[in-house]
Amino acid sequence: MDNLAYKDDYGTAPVNMQNSLQLIAFSIGEQTYGVEITTVREIRAWNGATPLPNTRDYVRGVINLRGTIVPIFDLRARFGDGQTSATKNHVVVVMSVGDKWVGMLVDAVSDILTVSKDDIHNVPEGNSLDTELLNGIVTYDSRMVGLIDLAAVVRGAKVEA
Amino acid sequence: MSDLDDFKATYFDECSELLLELEEQFAAIQAGDRSPDRLNAVFRAIHSIKGGGGAFGFTELVAFAHAYETLLDHVRDGRLQLTPSVTTLCIRANDIVADFVSAAKAGKSLGGNYGGVERAQFDALTTGHAAETAGAAADESLEDFDIDFTPVAVNLDTAPAADVAGEDSFAQPPLAAERGHWEIHFTPHSELYARANDPLLLLRELASLGELNVVAKLKEIPPLADFEPFGVYCSWELTLVSPTATAETIGEVFEFVEGNCDLTIMPLAPRGAKPAEANSLAELAAMVTPKADPDDAMPGFEALANELKQETVKRAPAAPPPVPKLLAGLAPVPAAAPPAEDADDRRAGPEDRRGAGIQSIRVDLDKVDRVVNMVGELVITQSMLTQQMDDMLKARYQELVRGLEVLAQTTRGLQDAVMAIRAQPVKSVFSRMPRLVRELAQKTGKQIRLETIGEATEIDKTVIEQLSDPLTHMIRNSADHGIETPEKRKAAGKPEIGTIRLSAEQAGGNILIMVEDDGAGINRERVLEVARQRMVIGPDQQLTEEQIDNLIFAPGFSTASEVSDISGRGVGMDVVLSNIKKIGGSVNVRSRTGQGTRMTLRLPLTLAVLDVMLVKVGPAPYVVPLSSIVETIQCARADFGRTPSGGKVLRVRGEYVQVVDLSERFEMSAREMANRFVVLCEAEGGNKVALVVDDIIGQQQVVIKSLEENFEHVDGIAGGTILGDGNVALIVDVQGLKSHEFHRNAA
Numbered sequence A: 001m002d003n004l005a006y007k008d009d010y011g012t013a014p015v016n017m018q019n020s021l022q023l024i025a026f027s028i029g030e031q032t033y034g035v036e037i038t039t040v041r042e043i044r045a046w047n048g049a050t051p052l053p054n055t056r057d058y059v060r061g062v063i064n065l066r067g068t069i070v071p072i073f074d075l076r077a078r079f080g081d082g083q084t085s086a087t088k089n090h091v092v093v094v095m096s097v098g099d100k101w102v103g104m105l106v107d108a109v110s111d112i113l114t115v116s117k118d119d120i121h122n123v124p125e126g127n128s129l130d131t132e133l134l135n136g137i138v139t140y141d142s143r144m145v146g147l148i149d150l151a152a153v154v155r156g157a158k159v160e161a
Numbered sequence B: 001m002s003d004l005d006d007f008k009a010t011y012f013d014e015c016s017e018l019l020l021e022l023e024e025q026f027a028a029i030q031a032g033d034r035s036p037d038r039l040n041a042v043f044r045a046i047h048s049i050k051g052g053g054g055a056f057g058f059t060e061l062v063a064f065a066h067a068y069e070t071l072l073d074h075v076r077d078g079r080l081q082l083t084p085s086v087t088t089l090c091i092r093a094n095d096i097v098a099d100f101v102s103a104a105k106a107g108k109s110l111g112g113n114y115g116g117v118e119r120a121q122f123d124a125l126t127t128g129h130a131a132e133t134a135g136a137a138a139d140e141s142l143e144d145f146d147i148d149f150t151p152v153a154v155n156l157d158t159a160p161a162a163d164v165a166g167e168d169s170f171a172q173p174p175l176a177a178e179r180g181h182w183e184i185h186f187t188p189h190s191e192l193y194a195r196a197n198d199p200l201l202l203l204r205e206l207a208s209l210g211e212l213n214v215v216a217k218l219k220e221i222p223p224l225a226d227f228e229p230f231g232v233y234c235s236w237e238l239t240l241v242s243p244t245a246t247a248e249t250i251g252e253v254f255e256f257v258e259g260n261c262d263l264t265i266m267p268l269a270p271r272g273a274k275p276a277e278a279n280s281l282a283e284l285a286a287m288v289t290p291k292a293d294p295d296d297a298m299p300g301f302e303a304l305a306n307e308l309k310q311e312t313v314k315r316a317p318a319a320p321p322p323v324p325k326l327l328a329g330l331a332p333v334p335a336a337a338p339p340a341e342d343a344d345d346r347r348a349g350p351e352d353r354r355g356a357g358i359q360s361i362r363v364d365l366d367k368v369d370r371v372v373n374m375v376g377e378l379v380i381t382q383s384m385l386t387q388q389m390d391d392m393l394k395a396r397y398q399e400l401v402r403g404l405e406v407l408a409q410t411t412r413g414l415q416d417a418v419m420a421i422r423a424q425p426v427k428s429v430f431s432r433m434p435r436l437v438r439e440l441a442q443k444t445g446k447q448i449r450l451e452t453i454g455e456a457t458e459i460d461k462t463v464i465e466q467l468s469d470p471l472t473h474m475i476r477n478s479a480d481h482g483i484e485t486p487e488k489r490k491a492a493g494k495p496e497i498g499t500i501r502l503s504a505e506q507a508g509g510n511i512l513i514m515v516e517d518d519g520a521g522i523n524r525e526r527v528l529e530v531a532r533q534r535m536v537i538g539p540d541q542q543l544t545e546e547q548i549d550n551l552i553f554a555p556g557f558s559t560a561s562e563v564s565d566i567s568g569r570g571v572g573m574d575v576v577l578s579n580i581k582k583i584g585g586s587v588n589v590r591s592r593t594g595q596g597t598r599m600t601l602r603l604p605l606t607l608a609v610l611d612v613m614l615v616k617v618g619p620a621p622y623v624v625p626l627s628s629i630v631e632t633i634q635c636a637r638a639d640f641g642r643t644p645s646g647g648k649v650l651r652v653r654g655e656y657v658q659v660v661d662l663s664e665r666f667e668m669s670a671r672e673m674a675n676r677f678v679v680l681c682e683a684e685g686g687n688k689v690a691l692v693v694d695d696i697i698g699q700q701q702v703v704i705k706s707l708e709e710n711f712e713h714v715d716g717i718a719g720g721t722i723l724g725d726g727n728v729a730l731i732v733d734v735q736g737l738k739s740h741e742f743h744r745n746a747a
Helices: A002-010 A128-133 A150-154 B002-030 B036-056 B059-076 B084-105 B116-128 B134-141 B160-171 B190-194 B199-207 B247-253 B281-285 B299-315 B340-357 B365-388 B391-396 B398-422 B433-444 B461-465 B468-482 B486-491 B524-533 B545-553 B572-582 B662-667 B734-739
Strands: A020-028 A031-036 A040-045 A059-065 A068-074 A091-097 A100-106 A108-116 A134-140 A143-148 B181-188 B211-217 B235-241 B261-267 B423-425 B448-453 B458-460 B498-507 B510-517 B586-592 B596-604 B609-617 B620-625 B629-634 B639-642 B648-652 B655-661 B677-682 B688-693 B695-703 B717-722 B728-732
Touching: A020 A091, A020 A100, A020 A143, A059 A100, A059 B728, A091 A108, A091 A150, A100 A150, A108 A134, A128 A134, A128 A150, B002 B036, B002 B084, B002 B433, B036 B059, B036 B084, B059 B084, B059 B116, B084 B116, B084 B433, B181 B190, B181 B199, B181 B247, B199 B211, B199 B235, B199 B247, B247 B261, B365 B398, B365 B695, B391 B398, B398 B423, B398 B458, B423 B461, B433 B448, B433 B468, B458 B461, B468 B498, B468 B510, B468 B572, B468 B596, B524 B545, B545 B572, B545 B586, B572 B586, B572 B596, B609 B662, B609 B677, B609 B688, B609 B728, B620 B662, B648 B677, B655 B662, B662 B688, B677 B695, B688 B734, B695 B717
Parallel strands: A031 A143, A068 A100, B448 B498, B620 B728, B655 B688
Antiparallel strands: A020 A031, A020 A108, A040 A091, A059 A068, A091 A100, A134 A143, B181 B235, B181 B261, B211 B235, B423 B458, B498 B510, B510 B596, B586 B596, B609 B620, B609 B695, B629 B677, B639 B648, B648 B655, B677 B688, B717 B728
């Protein structure tokens, strides 16, 4: 707390950094989702992908990211809303999940949000896919932002033969 | 601390090289080569291992190596004959040294008594011969394996002069010494200088211990005409007065040149008689004060210059001998300037030698790998560029075409050169096998001889690393299942000693590694029986002899009725298969009942770049490794058939081959066969599979990229690669497609 007071003196830290979270927010249709900004490696336009056989429909394939092969997950399809008909205007957000890099195909990246951890709510029980894939929900400017659990999104992408 | 860790890593690297060297030398010695070079090499290797071990405080290792070294010393100066039993003991000792080294590497202790039996044998052998010679006393006083320098002649050279010096110095009664007075005889060998050690630094170090008196002995310096630029003619007699110095602390000063010099350290009686030789004028002139100015020339060098000056003056009237320019400044000569070429020659000498001294460098493998990867990318970019050249462009830009041709050549050359950096002779793996065979022979009570052929064959280091485990398992298998007991062999009319032959040769773009034994061959009935029992094959399945032989590679398969610690758990041969498969190789077995078994590993020369055929399945590009392709056939001309169960087969040259339609398999959509192509591939063990693809695009080289790095393994896909246009193509896993039954999964 002393620390906070010190920072306030200089007026540089309006929010308690220890208790806040910076998110990259992106949209899929009407919905807004967010991931912690530190996990994001880069954002690039959709430019097609080589399809991977024997994988779930939400695995759009793999792309070449400067010499390494990175899988692309279609978030819309992951949330059970059918495959995105991707165009050049769609966006791939490359993130690190554990020691792996994965790309998420989304409609658009909208904002960088700073939210307080206290504002994170639990995901209401009901839709099992939501509880499985979201870590929580935050409200920002009266918008609802779903916090994506990346590990859960990536899990189980392979079709068991 | 990280510095020390670096040194340690280097030390262990060196140790493994030295251990290989030991293995090699003893192989030659066992084969009857008795040249002293062999023994010297062995001695050097053990000595280096000991020396480094001492520096890092691996006391167990040092103690054992020391005892072993003592034995070798006896052998070297002829006090002990190198009988077969001594050779066997030495080989056993090598193994123990290797164990100590790996224990030290792992930071473990093998317990004080490890190797105790052998040590006792060393002692028995060395002390048995000891009483006769003065040197033996030295060994006895060293028996407690104190690596410290005790006041005895540690005689590391066989040069007669040094011998005499050693005996003499030993004759002086050590107990009559006064505390703190030491006499040190120091005769560097040329290796000492070759390893960039400077006696001056050693002398300074000694001087820091106390009051040091240095006498250079220059008797050996020949007339200038006979002077060899790299000859070592100078030695020193030192007296050190220091109340604190012990033989140990003095020895430490010389720790890093141990083995590269003759060194005697002995306590000195006060006002002891000066060495008689140290009285000549030239030698007195060469005396230098211990705390010399750092800019001073080496003490010996100054003396050398004086000597040269005298020599020159003496001879000058007759014929002015050429004086190296190097010395000209130090000792201005009143003689005519030496002929220019001559002086140049002499100056060129040291430089040449210096150049020749650095014949290899140690480079972190990561760095080499990075270069290899980048060259791989370069090769692909280059081939992409070449493909982009259509006829119109070729006609228009002839200069560009020529440039591209040169580029193609250069990249090829670059690629070969880079791969050659990483290539290593298979010897590094082969030379681990003799020990294995010895141990196996001992455990099984069989007599086995190992022959190795083609050890100089070079393969990429990454392939070699993957080779050790499979080879170990194959040799175990041969020793355990192949070679029969001496009695059985005798009964079968074979020589009692079984032979395992390990050979390597290059065949086109592949390396063939063969493990052959002259044992009983594969017991096919037993294999078949066990395979049926373990449900590896169906009860009524009929197999060819070859197919039966290849069953031994099935996971969990073992015919040994009892699990021994050599084999029988059934994990061996499938490890061979999976390791070899991983590096894109194949395994084949041929066996003749009663005559032996031959297992052949076919390995790619390199893992970095793969020659592939680019094909299309639906909209997506796939690549098939060229090494596995037998032929391609147009579907319209192919002779398809159906098995009763509905599976598709292809008849080609009287053989029925399983058909895998990649569209069905990967795209999950059935397509008309017409206008498509069959790519006939050969999987392991000569099993064929026919892949049906939509189109064949061409041939190219690709760099293999891992799919697992950011995703996970996908069935039927061995990895990915990046094409010239930046898109990803997937590599078809021919073996995987063949071995897994296709399950259509409604996702």
